[in-house]
Amino acid sequence: MPELRATPQGPMTADEMRRAFGRAELTPTEPVVAGSLGTWRLVYHVGEYGLDDGGTLMISWRFATDWGRPQFDDPAAPDYCSLATDGRAALRGRFDTKAGVRPWRKSTVIDVYDDGLLAGETITVTFGDTAGGSPGSRAQTFCEDSFEWRVAVNPFATGEFILLPDPPEIEVISGPASRLVCIVPSRANVAEPVEVVVKAEDAWGNPARGYAGTVQLDAPGFAGLPESYAFTPADRGVHRFPAHATDVGEHRVTVRDRALADAAVSNPLVAPLEMLTTRVFWADLHGQSEETVGSNTAEDYHRFARDDAALDVVGHQGNDFQVTAENWAEFQRLAREYTQPGRFVVLPGYEWSGNTAGGGDHNVYWPAPDRPIFRSCHALIPDKSTVDSDRYPIERLYEELRVRGGIAIAHVGGRRADLSRHDPEVVPLVEIYSAWGQFEWMLTESLALGHRVGVVAGSDGHKGRPGASYPGASQFGAYGGLTGIIAEELTPEAIFAALRARSCYATTGQRIVLRVQLDGHPMGSELRTGGPVTLACHVAGTAAIRSVEVLRDAEVVHVHDPLAEAPLSNDLVRVIWSGARILGRDRATVWDGRINVEGATIEEAVGYAFDGPQEGLTEVTGSSVAWESITTGDEDGVTLRLSNVEHARLRFRSMPAEFECRLGDLGRQPFVVDAGAIEQRVIVQRLPAGEPPRSVTFTWSDAPPPGASAYWVRVSQDDGAHAWSSPVFVERG
Numbered sequence: 089m090p091e092l093r094a095t096p097q098g099p100m101t102a103d104e105m106r107r108a109f110g111r112a113e114l115t116p117t118e119p120v121v122a123g124s125l126g127t128w129r130l131v132y133h134v135g136e137y138g139l140d141d142g143g144t145l146m147i148s149w150r151f152a153t154d155w156g157r158p159q160f161d162d163p164a165a166p167d168y169c170s171l172a173t174d175g176r177a178a179l180r181g182r183f184d185t186k187a188g189v190r191p192w193r194k195s196t197v198i199d200v201y202d203d204g205l206l207a208g209e210t211i212t213v214t215f216g217d218t219a220g221g222s223p224g225s226r227a228q229t230f231c232e233d234s235f236e237w238r239v240a241v242n243p244f245a246t247g248e249f250i251l252l253p254d255p256p257e258i259e260v261i262s263g264p265a266s267r268l269v270c271i272v273p274s275r276a277n278v279a280e281p282v283e284v285v286v287k288a289e290d291a292w293g294n295p296a297r298g299y300a301g302t303v304q305l306d307a308p309g310f311a312g313l314p315e316s317y318a319f320t321p322a323d324r325g326v327h328r329f330p331a332h333a334t335d336v337g338e339h340r341v342t343v344r345d346r347a348l349a350d351a352a353v354s355n356p357l358v359a360p361l362e363m364l365t366t367r368v369f370w371a372d373l374h375g376q377s378e379e380t381v382g383s384n385t386a387e388d389y390h391r392f393a394r395d396d397a398a399l400d401v402v403g404h405q406g407n408d409f410q411v412t413a414e415n416w417a418e419f420q421r422l423a424r425e426y427t428q429p430g431r432f433v434v435l436p437g438y439e440w441s442g443n444t445a446g447g448g449d450h451n452v453y454w455p456a457p458d459r460p461i462f463r464s465c466h467a468l469i470p471d472k473s474t475v476d477s478d479r480y481p482i483e484r485l486y487e488e489l490r491v492r493g494g495i496a497i498a499h500v501g502g503r504r505a506d507l508s509r510h511d512p513e514v515v516p517l518v519e520i521y522s523a524w525g526q527f528e529w530m531l532t533e534s535l536a537l538g539h540r541v542g543v544v545a546g547s548d549g550h551k552g553r554p555g556a557s558y559p560g561a562s563q564f565g566a567y568g569g570l571t572g573i574i575a576e577e578l579t580p581e582a583i584f585a586a587l588r589a590r591s592c593y594a595t596t597g598q599r600i601v602l603r604v605q606l607d608g609h610p611m612g613s614e615l616r617t618g619g620p621v622t623l624a625c626h627v628a629g630t631a632a633i634r635s636v637e638v639l640r641d642a643e644v645v646h647v648h649d650p651l652a653e654a655p656l657s658n659d660l661v662r663v664i665w666s667g668a669r670i671l672g673r674d675r676a677t678v679w680d681g682r683i684n685v686e687g688a689t690i691e692e693a694v695g696y697a698f699d700g701p702q703e704g705l706t707e708v709t710g711s712s713v714a715w716e717s718i719t720t721g722d723e724d725g726v727t728l729r730l731s732n733v734e735h736a737r738l739r740f741r742s743m744p745a746e747f748e749c750r751l752g753d754l755g756r757q758p759f760v761v762d763a764g765a766i767e768q769r770v771i772v773q774r775l776p777a778g779e780p781p782r783s784v785t786f787t788w789s790d791a792p793p794p795g796a797s798a799y800w801v802r803v804s805q806d807d808g809a810h811a812w813s814s815p816v817f818v819e820r821g
Contacts, residue, residue, distance in 0.1 A: 095250055102253035110135035112147075112239040114256035121263045122231055123292045123561075123701070125166075125224035127216040130237060130256065134175075139205040141177065142245035147213065148192040148238040152383045152550035154562035156216075156226035158183045158196050163220025170217040171198060175209035178202040190410070190468060191381040192238050229292035229560035229700075230551040232260045232383050262325070263290035265299040269556075270343045270354035271398045274368045274572070274601050276333055278359050284313060284329040285398045286343050291701055293558030295325040295396050301345045307331070309339035326396055333359045338628050338783060355599035356628040356782070369578055370599055371401035371571045372554040373435065374451055374499070374522065374546030379415045380406035384552035386419060390426045390434065397555025400432065401573060401583055403546070405439040405451045408463035413471065416461050423457040429579045440464050440485055440496065441503065447482025448505035450496040451519070452489070455584045462488050482509050489514040495588055498534075498541075500527045501548050502673040510539050516590050520812060521545035521569040523557050525668055525675060525720025526596075528802075528812070529767070532642040535798050535815070542590030542612050542814030543800075545569025545597075557597075561702040565676050565720030567597045572811075574603075574610065589613075595811040596722070601628035604801050606816040611800070614817040621818060622789045625801055632780035632806040638788060640797050646788050651776040658733055660775040661751055662696060663740065664725035665717070667768030677768055679717040679724065681742030686711070688736035688751075696725035697808025721767065723808050733774060745770050780806055792820045 092099035100108065112132045120126060132145055139145070149155060156167035160181045163170070171179040180199045187195035198211060205211070216225025228235065234257045240249040265288035276282045284307070288299035302318040312331040319327060333339055336359040344351035376382035377389040384392075386404060393402035404419055411419075416438075423436040437453040442464035452462075462479040466472055479485040489496060490513055498505035498518040507518075507530070518530040520543045534541045547557035547568025557568030572593045575586040586592060590612025593602050603626045604611045615621075625648070627633055638646040663683060668675040693708045698717065705726065707714040717724040730736055734752040745763040749772055758773035790799075798815035 093253070096244070096248060105250070105253055106135065108135050108137055109241055109243055109250050109252060112237070112252055112256060114237055114258070117256065117258050119259040119261045120227045122227060122260050122290065122294055123229040123263065124227050125216065126227060127214065127218055127224050130213045130215070130239070132211045132213070132239065132241070134205045134207055134209045135243070136207045137243045138207055139200055139241065139243050140245040141201060141204040143200045143204065144242040144249070145198040145200070145211055146187060146195050146240045146242070146249060148188040148195040148240065150236070150378070150383060151191045151193045151381050152562075153194060153228045153235070154560040155228040158215060158225070163217070164222055166223055167225050168217050168220060168222035169196065169225075170214045170219070172212040173205065173210060175205040176203040177205050179211065181213075226561070228260055230260070230383065230553065231262055231294050232552070235260050262294040262297045263292070265289065265296035265301060265325070265348055266291040267350050268303065268343050268345060268348070268352040270341050270352045271599070272341060272354045272357040274355065274370070274599055275358050275360070278335060279332050281330060281332055282357070284310070284331050284341055284354070285326065286329065287326045287396070288319070292560060293553065293556060293700070297324045299323070299325045301348055303343045303345050305329075306342040307339070309334055309337065310341060313341070333357060336360060355630045356601055358601055358628055366574050366576060367578070368572045368574055368601060369400035369583065370555070371403070371573050371583075372397070372399055372547050372549070372557070372568065373401070373403040373497070373544055373571055374405045374439075374519065375403070375549040375554040375557070376406050377404065377552065379418070380410040382550040382552060386422055388552055389554060390422050392552060393554040394426065394432045397553070399555040400578055401435060402554055403435045403437055403451065403453065405437055407441040408438050408461065409441055409465050409467040409469065411438055411461060411463070412469055413474065420457040427580060431578070433578055433580050433583050435580070435583065439499070440482070442480055442482060444503050444506055446480050447485075447509045449499040449501055449503045450482065450485070450505055450515070451499050452485070452494055452496050453584070453587070454494050456580060459492065459494070482506070486511040486514050497544060498530065500524060500530060500671070504671055507533050507537060507539070510537065512540060515541065516588050517542045517544050517592070519544050519546060521594055521596055522548040523559055523564040523566055523568040524548055525566050526722045528721075531800075531812070535641050538796070540614065540817050542592055543594040543812050544571040544592055545594035546571065559699050561700070565699065565718050566722045567699050569597050570595050570599065572599070572602065590814045593811060593813045596809045598630040598805070598809045598811075600630055600803060600805070600809065600811040601626070602801070602803060602811050602813055604813040604816065606799055606818065609816055611814040611816055614819070616819045616821065617792065618821055620789050620791045621799070622787055623799055624787045626785045627803050627811070628783045629803070629805050631809060632782055633784050634780055634804045634806045636784060636786070637802045637804070639800050639802060640790070640792070645790060648784060648786050648788070650780045650784055651778055654776040654778045656756070656774045657777045659691070659729050659731070660727065661730060661733060661738070662725060662727045662773050662775055663738075664696065664723050664771045665742065665745070665769070666719050666721070666723040667763065668719065668721045668766040671766060675766070676718045676720050677744055677765065679719060679742050679744060680715065681740070682712055682714045683726070683728075684712045684739045685728070685730065686737045688733065689731040690728055691731055692729035694727045696727050697723050725808070727775070738772065740770060740772075744768050792818045794820055
């Protein structure tokens with residue numbers, strides 16, 4: 089029997105709906121390369137009821153997409169969208185990011201006016217119309233098996249939309265390889281079998297599924313690797329090589345493809361040294377799939393995390409007000425079936441997505457699958473029969489977690505957690521970095537409130553790429569983060585216990601090895617003392633280490649500069665801008681701007697910490713540099729090589745800040761301009777001569793003040809990457 093669907097005219101089959109309210113067709117429907125330009129034509133055929141004067145046609149995409157924003161004003165500009173009809177009505181178009189119901193929020197809305205349309209007449213919407221000189225519409229930058237164009241019509245001009253059956257779909261596929269990535273475990277014993285993962289990615293960070301290049305491997309300290317390997321179609325852009333370390337110390341693998349003109353150096357593998365006897369496992373604790381507000385299925389999500397991102401641990405955190413009973417059962421199945429102790433662990437959970445007024449976003453984790461879900465509300469769940477299981481505000485959720493052994497991690501995404509509503513028994517951690525941006529203030533504010541919390545980072549990715557979450561060209565302004573979990577073994581029990589014990593640290597997505605101890609106590613621990621304490625730190629970076637800062641609460645009390653004794657360079661200057669506009673959802677600060685230099689020639693300009701092709705330098709001359717950039721708490725910038733620093737004058741112009749400074753006046757202390765809002769600032773600094781090391785080890789002693797203190801470390805790499813340790817908490821009597 090045909091499925092019946094509710095309509096204003098009563099239940100109808102799909103055929104009856106098409107006849108009564110119309111149908112939509114899309115051309116072309118062939119697979120499209122992620123991020124490519126093209127033209128797509130959607131034709132709506134009016135149904136028997138017609139489309140009344142004042143009615144509306146709406147074409148909706150998922151919230152997560154970064155497909156080029158349709159515009160109706162400039163036929164020569166990118167993403168121009170044209171409208172046409174063979175009827176007598178007039179059409180007016182607009183793009184509204186909040187017109188539809190979540191997750192179908194991003195909508196092209198076409199108003200019908202000055203007359204209606206009759207049955208059989210059409211509306212043609214051309215996305216990326218090139219007739220007036222537009223280069224076309226940019227497809228979304230991440231892969232999706234079925235990118236859906238959901239079409240709804242308001243035929244009676246009542247404001248009530250009818251969703252048409254069988255929406256058009258296209259497949260978004262990866263582009264050609266642009267770069268290589270190499271991943272190794274962060275710690276292994278000598279002769280212990282490991283896997284070296286080599287991946288080819290396209291310009292937007294998707295695994296380049298069609299890659300067929302030949303890579304050369306240079307791996308001192310490893311055995312078992314071939315000198316070269318030719319990728320095959322079966323690899324789908326990712327290949328795993330068995331290997332093992334031959335001696336103690338740090339080892340890195342270099343892979344290169346001469347035809348691609350690219351090389352990649354792996355993260356460090358550390359065979360046991362002092363302070364590095366425990367394992368570090370890499371986790372993306374936070375992301376979503378199409379069952380809620382993300383893209384691709386939850387099974388695709390888990391498979392990508394394990395097979396393509398080479399993660400050890402993953403969490404899948406759907407917004408609770410969209411997680412149906414069927415979704416929850418599926419998520420538990422995936423947690424059971426994908427968990428393989430020793431290889432891969434899924435931490436079951438969800439995102440408690442209460443409004444900030446009720447406590448704000450918290451990611452909930454259970455130690456094992458098949459536990460209940462306690463939602464903040466049932467806003468988008470059709471079946472309200474389980475509404476009695478909701479727990480709002482956050483204090484009611486805390487009660488359940490205490491009884492049932494779960495934990496919650498305070499989070500900032502759309503909604504932000506209210507840090508003042510804290511339960512030390514069940515909230516051991518705060519998330520300070522994700523694709524939404526950098527939120528170091530989550531830690532410092534928590535410490536100021538007296539909370540003893542550690543730190544994690546994740547992607548909160550919505551693009552189906554946990555563990556390799558590039559921002560694309562959307563409101564996500566940063567590359568997704570990772571959490572390093574320090575544990576004895578890769579089992580659900582050990583990973584969950586490590587998180588509860590704050591035995592973990594956060595990075596901006598790089599597998600930086602970080603160990604911090606205070607008087608022999610590891611990060612996350614607590615101790616009492618009657619005198620001085622000694623902090624020991626070891627960092628093995630994925631790039632050169634620019635500095636390691638030791639903080640006591642929110643104050644920097646020591647800076648370890650590997651090049652502290654090196655003279656200042658005569659030609660290198662770095663300009664960094666950072667910060668966010670607000671704490672809330674639309675936090676991005678637009679830094680598009682220009683630097684002019686007088687008294688010296690710009691011989692070279694290199695972008696610093698830009699997150700993807702949507703940002704970067706747009707113009708470089710002998711006297712100026714221009715760029716496009718947004719930050720969401722993170723950093724972007726430019727490194728300038730000048731003919732002469734001593735006599736140069738720099739003028740910086742951007743919407744958040746405008747200033748001038750004499751570069752010859754700068755010493756080792758940078759020139760800092762506070763640009764207001766949330767830690768918005770610009771830093772101008774002369775760089776020291778020489779290349780910083782990739783690894784540093786040091787000790788430092790301090791006399792804690794009376795009372796409670798928290799010691800933690802911030803690592804800054806030369807490529808703009810960061811790592812943050814969880815604090816060690818000291819009570820001095």
